[in-house]
Amino acid sequence: xxPLSPRAERARQIADVLRQRITSGAFDDGPLxxxxxxxxxxxxxxxxxxxxxxxxxxxxxxxxxxxVGTLVVHPKYGHGLDRLAxxxxxLDGYGDVVxxxxxxxxxxxxxxxAERLGLAPGARVVHLERLRRLGGLPLSLDTTYLPxxxxxxxxxxxxxxxxxxxxxxxxxxxxxxxxxxxxxxxxAGPDTAALLEVAPGTAVFALDRLTHLADGRxxxxxxxxxxxxxLTLRATLHRGPA
Amino acid sequence: xxPLSPRAERARQIADVLRQRITSGAFDDGPLxxxxxxxxxxxxxxxxxxxxxxxxxxxxxxxxxxxVGTLVVHPKYGHGLDRLAxxxxxLDGYGDVVxxxxxxxxxxxxxxxAERLGLAPGARVVHLERLRRLGGLPLSLDTTYLPxxxxxxxxxxxxxxxxxxxxxxxxxxxxxxxxxxxxxxxxAGPDTAALLEVAPGTAVFALDRLTHLADGRxxxxxxxxxxxxxLTLRATLHRGPA
Numbered sequence: 001x002x003p004l005s006p007r008a009e010r011a012r013q014i015a016d017v018l019r020q021r022i023t024s025g026a027f028d029d030g031p032l033x034x035x036x037x038x039x040x041x042x043x044x045x046x047x048x049x050x051x052x053x054x055x056x057x058x059x060x061x062x063x064x065x066x067x068v069g070t071l072v073v074h075p076k077y078g079h080g081l082d083r084l085a086x087x088x089x090x091l092d093g094y095g096d097v098v099x100x101x102x103x104x105x106x107x108x109x110x111x112x113x114a115e116r117l118g119l120a121p122g123a124r125v126v127h128l129e130r131l132r133r134l135g136g137l138p139l140s141l142d143t144t145y146l147p148x149x150x151x152x153x154x155x156x157x158x159x160x161x162x163x164x165x166x167x168x169x170x171x172x173x174x175x176x177x178x179x180x181x182x183x184x185x186x187x188a189g190p191d192t193a194a195l196l197e198v199a200p201g202t203a204v205f206a207l208d209r210l211t212h213l214a215d216g217r218x219x220x221x222x223x224x225x226x227x228x229x230x231l232t233l234r235a236t237l238h239r240g241p242a
Numbered sequence: 243x244x245p246l247s248p249r250a251e252r253a254r255q256i257a258d259v260l261r262q263r264i265t266s267g268a269f270d271d272g273p274l275x276x277x278x279x280x281x282x283x284x285x286x287x288x289x290x291x292x293x294x295x296x297x298x299x300x301x302x303x304x305x306x307x308x309x310v311g312t313l314v315v316h317p318k319y320g321h322g323l324d325r326l327a328x329x330x331x332x333l334d335g336y337g338d339v340v341x342x343x344x345x346x347x348x349x350x351x352x353x354x355x356a357e358r359l360g361l362a363p364g365a366r367v368v369h370l371e372r373l374r375r376l377g378g379l380p381l382s383l384d385t386t387y388l389p390x391x392x393x394x395x396x397x398x399x400x401x402x403x404x405x406x407x408x409x410x411x412x413x414x415x416x417x418x419x420x421x422x423x424x425x426x427x428x429x430a431g432p433d434t435a436a437l438l439e440v441a442p443g444t445a446v447f448a449l450d451r452l453t454h455l456a457d458g459r460x461x462x463x464x465x466x467x468x469x470x471x472x473l474t475l476r477a478t479l480h481r482g483p484a
Binding site for chain 2 (some may be wrong): 112
């Protein structure tokens with residue numbers, strides 16, 4: 001392995017500390033302290049601080065503005081992985097989530113989707129695609145497949161303003177149960193990047209989620225592409241039996 | 243917003259379905275089916291399948307090998323976000339996790355770290371940096387800070403072969419309790435990329451984790467950079483009370 005310079009290592013470690021402070025909201029109300037001040041706080045040289053800020057700029061987390069200093073680009077919202085909640089529920093209090101409904105209708109899905117939903121190959125399902133915004137800026141692109149009996153009643157409802165989870169519970173009369181979630185970090189392809197209004201190649205979350213009714217029936221197979229510069233995923237884990 | 247071609251949209255949707263199948267291990271034992279066969283399975287044209295495979299190649303998920311076809315680059319291992327477990331515990335059965343210990347010793351950490359650990363500014367802590375490999379290839383780069391009374395006894399132990407969580411429980415005689423986890427998706431900077439043996443700019447997970455003893459004392463402040471082409475994060479979520 002190539003040896004790395006101690007200075008680069010130091011910058012990376014400082015970037016780790018700053019990332020944690022930034023995403024916990026320490027600098028949401030104004031610019032970060034000046035480089036020399038950060039250096040004092042972090043016990044680091046000004047050069048190391050400058051390199052660390054360069055890494056965080058490359059991540060899209062902060063930007064430098066002339067005459068103002070270094071600013072956090074977007075406050076990062078936390079989406080809990082502890083409890084199954086829709087995005088609007090999770091962001092309650094941060095502002096209104098508005099959904100641009102880009103597709104809504106019956107389709108014959110790929111057999112892999114039918115299988116995930118426990119349907120026969122060729123069964124028609126409701127396909128929804130929604131671009132979700134908070135404060136006007138895209139947060140996520142959600143591609144959803146639902147069995148026809150669950151999905152069709154949703155088409156008359158307020159898909160632009162409401163979370164699917166709440167709507168499914170209302171129209172089906174059943175509570176949701178568990179969801180199996182797999183989280184990936186991927187580079188946004190040109191198409192996803194254009195929709196999410198980020199540069200192609202930007203790191204985003206891709207989240208596969210299969211949600212079941214309380215009785216165990218799978219009713220909602222989704223892939224969400226989430227802007228990682230705007231949303232973090234949070235969880236509290238507990239140590240089980242050894 | 244720029245209108246996107248229906249063909250690009252279709253390719254993206256097919257890539258979503260294939261990504262889910264790939265990461266659930268459907269093609270770990272050999273090449274993916276040929277493009278026309280995938281097209282039949284997915285109800286898509288061969289062109290759309292080809293574009294979807296191009297997106298997944300750009301994500302580093304698959305590669306094309308002359309005379310063989312399209313292969314999954316690395317089987318993706320799932321790291322559960324349901325229960326607090328070390329990497330070696332989580333990957334039990336997949337092979338041995340070997341840790342290259344790059345740093346291990348007492349340091350004066352940045353004040354933000356001391357604060358996270360509930361220590362006075364200037365308190366000395368144990369700093370560990372480990373590059374963790376499975377099957378010879380890097381999985382993650384872990385930067386850890388521990389209070390001296392917890393960390394010093396670890397320095398005599400098998401840091402190369404064991405999970406920190408198990409070692410902390412052994413040497414402290416206390417069980418671990420909860421951990422607060424925040425997950426980011428970021429583009430790897432040059433330094434992190436070199437250590438993880440990926441191209442600079444590759445999407446990786448950055449995971450901040452603060453782990454407590456069962457009595458609530460914070461004892462382990464970490465930042466993990468995780469190769470997202472090798473590891474997914476998995477969780478089962480439950481719908482709580484409305």
